[in-house]
Amino acid sequence: MTSTRIRVHRYTAWLLAIVSLAIIATGYSLARGWIVDIYLISSLHRILEVFFIGFLIIHVAITLVHFKLTWRRLLDGVRNKKGTSIHLLRLVQRVSAWLIVIFAFLVIIPGLNGHIWFATIFSETIPFGWHRIYDAFLAVLIILHVSVGLKFLSIRRGVRKKIANTFIVGLTVSLLVAVVFLNAPQINLPLVEPPPDNETITSPGNTTLPLPVGSTTAHASVEGAKYGFNWSAIETTRPDLFTEGHFSMFDVLVDLSNRGLVSLEYHFNESMNTHVIDSMNGKTNWWYRSYYSGGWSEDNVFRMDHHPWKEGTTLQFVLLDSDRLERIHQAFEEEVTRLETNGGTVIIPHVKITTPHIVLDFYDITVTAHDLRNDLFQDGVITAIDVIMSLGDQELITYGLQWYDTIGTAEIVRSYWVENVNGEQASGTCGFVYDTGSLEFYGFAGNHIHIPMDARILNSAEYLHMFWICL
Numbered sequence: 001m002t003s004t005r006i007r008v009h010r011y012t013a014w015l016l017a018i019v020s021l022a023i024i025a026t027g028y029s030l031a032r033g034w035i036v037d038i039y040l041i042s043s044l045h046r047i048l049e050v051f052f053i054g055f056l057i058i059h060v061a062i063t064l065v066h067f068k069l070t071w072r073r074l075l076d077g078v079r080n081k082k083g084t085s086i087h088l089l090r091l092v093q094r095v096s097a098w099l100i101v102i103f104a105f106l107v108i109i110p111g112l113n114g115h116i117w118f119a120t121i122f123s124e125t126i127p128f129g130w131h132r133i134y135d136a137f138l139a140v141l142i143i144l145h146v147s148v149g150l151k152f153l154s155i156r157r158g159v160r161k162k163i164a165n166t167f168i169v170g171l172t173v174s175l176l177v178a179v180v181f182l183n184a185p186q187i188n189l190p191l192v193e194p195p196p197d198n199e200t201i202t203s204p205g206n207t208t209l210p211l212p213v214g215s216t217t218a219h220a221s222v223e224g225a226k227y228g229f230n231w232s233a234i235e236t237t238r239p240d241l242f243t244e245g246h247f248s249m250f251d252v253l254v255d256l257s258n259r260g261l262v263s264l265e266y267h268f269n270e271s272m273n274t275h276v277i278d279s280m281n282g283k284t285n286w287w288y289r290s291y292y293s294g295g296w297s298e299d300n301v302f303r304m305d306h307h308p309w310k311e312g313t314t315l316q317f318v319l320l321d322s323d324r325l326e327r328i329h330q331a332f333e334e335e336v337t338r339l340e341t342n343g344g345t346v347i348i349p350h351v352k353i354t355t356p357h358i359v360l361d362f363y364d365i366t367v368t369a370h371d372l373r374n375d376l377f378q379d380g381v382i383t384a385i386d387v388i389m390s391l392g393d394q395e396l397i398t399y400g401l402q403w404y405d406t407i408g409t410a411e412i413v414r415s416y417w418v419e420n421v422n423g424e425q426a427s428g429t430c431g432f433v434y435d436t437g438s439l440e441f442y443g444f445a446g447n448h449i450h451i452p453m454d455a456r457i458l459n460s461a462e463y464l465h466m467f468w469i470c471l
Contacts, residue, residue, distance in 0.1 A: 009062045016055040017146045023048040024139050028182055042469065049108070056104060063097070089148050096145040103138040107131055136183040140176060147172040220252050220315040222280070227261050231309065237275060238305050239378075241457060246376050249290050249315055250275055250305035272332035273459055274303040280317070287320035287328075291450065294410025301328050301437055301446030306457040308376060312412040328446075331438035332459075339460035346382050346460050351391065354467040355424040362396060372401075372416060373454045384436055385453035387464050388418055397422055415452035418466065436464040 026045040110130035147168055154164035217228050234255045236247040257264035257280075265278040277286040288304050289297050293312030300307075309315070339346065346367040353360040367390045369382045377383070391397045402419040406412070419426045426432060435448035439462050 009059070012055055012059045012062065013149060016052070016059050017142070017149065019048055019051045019055055020142045020146070023052050024135075024142070027135060046470075052104075053108065056101070060097075060101060089151060093145060093148040093152075096141050096148070100138065100141045100145060103134050103141060106134040107138050110134075136179060139179045143172060143175045143179070218311070218313070220256065220317065222253075222256070222262055222317045223319070227256050229255050229259075231311075234309075241306065241377060241381055242308070243374070243376060243378060247309055248305045249288055249307045249309055249313075252309060252315060253277075253280075253288075253304075253317060269329075271336055272303075272329055273336050274332060275305045276329070283319060285320050285322045285325050286317055287325060288315065288317050290315045292410065293412040294408060295450045298449055299444070299446050300449045301331060301441040302449060302451070302456070303332065303459075307451065308455050310412060310414065327440065331440060334438065335459040335461065338462075342460065346458060348387060348461055348464055350463045351387060352463070352465045352467075353397070353421055354465075355421055356468055357424065358422070360397065360422075362391065365390060365394075367458070368393070376455065377457070382458050383454050384434060384456040384458055384464060385416060385418070386458070387436075388421075388453070388466070400425075402426075413452070416454045418453065421466075424468070430468065430470040432466050433469055434464060434466040436461045438462050 023045060026041050026048060029041050107130075110126050150168050150171075151164065154161075154168070218231050219226050219228050221227070229252060231247075231252075234247045234251050236242040236251050237254055238248060238251075242248065253262070253264060254266075256262045262280055263282070264280045266275050267278060268274075269276045278284070280286050288307075289300070290307065290309075291297055291314050292310065295314075297314070297316070348365045348367060349363065351362040351365050353362075365387065367382055367386050369380045370386050370389045371377075371379050371381075372385060372389070373383065385401075388397070388399050392399050398421070399418060400420040401416045403416050404413045417426075418432050421432065433448075434453060435443055436456070436458065437447035441447045442463075
């Protein structure tokens, strides 16, 4: 019976260790945006949380009921130097075990903000931020606890001491360094003033690039070469869309061309309502990848001269497969054709809103401009958020908006977000996200990009889907 309890205890311990490492990996993946399908990983993270709590309860219960090794015996063994290394390891194992229980509680409770029922009541008094603070301590304790467990396993299996110690110490140090690195505070560099006219800045490729004179500089890359630009001096090629002082990702490229840093040929295509790059630096099939503060690189199917640039943007111009670029251009043409067929009125064939309790489907929704962001766009420009506001005008839904300057690790947001629909209120880490565009590029195929709804210009999208997630 005793041996059976010991085996169950050990099996549970190792299952708990595996689940713990998996939950740490998925948690950091979500926090750092390492993955493409963030919602799949979020669901997996929550499933792992359930197993973690279950295995932890079983492991602690078996330890308390069936293992009577006292603190006094451990401490006496260390003080009297009787099997000092073994007793010291047991002491580390016991202390880390109880600290894991404490910090697991501190991580799990604020982590419940990922569930709307908890977030609605406790998000202010028990903020989700605690989850991200204490999980670093929990990760360190789990690593130490598992490392001691590996040491005892090597002793039971008769693994040579030198080999076992080298492997365990190397693994432990590597994991601890990784945790420290991932939780180190991000360094916020001050905005750099451009050098005087007669000075230059050197790119990573050792190419000397002149920077314009102005108040603030940023950078964009073309096939890995990094170019500086003065965003306060850029003028837009789409004054029909942007107000003075604002511009698109495409305008950055035009600025680089105007300063002779790249050789660019382009034209405006009315059938797609966008500028098309004919060639750059002797190559064709150019596209772009960009993301705002706190984001990550992702495929997109969004007109380059519609995508607003703002501070904190990472911008890259890359070569794209010719077939994919052709399909993107075809989708743009279909949007313009649909708009012309509807006499210049934006009509979305299908709008779907998924809330925690209901699924709303609307068809052939006429969208009108509300000029919510007339600081950024010209009056009359329609954005994705106008779809929600138009549904509200037509008394098909009720909704609420909230302005955010920052959200989590995204230090520069400066946009409105849909906070509730039909009384379903965003709270904690739960809220609404969306994608829109051509059905061919549904979701992560290119339409689901992290650009706020009030900053995403619509031509005549084939659909808009807004859905509820808890991260």
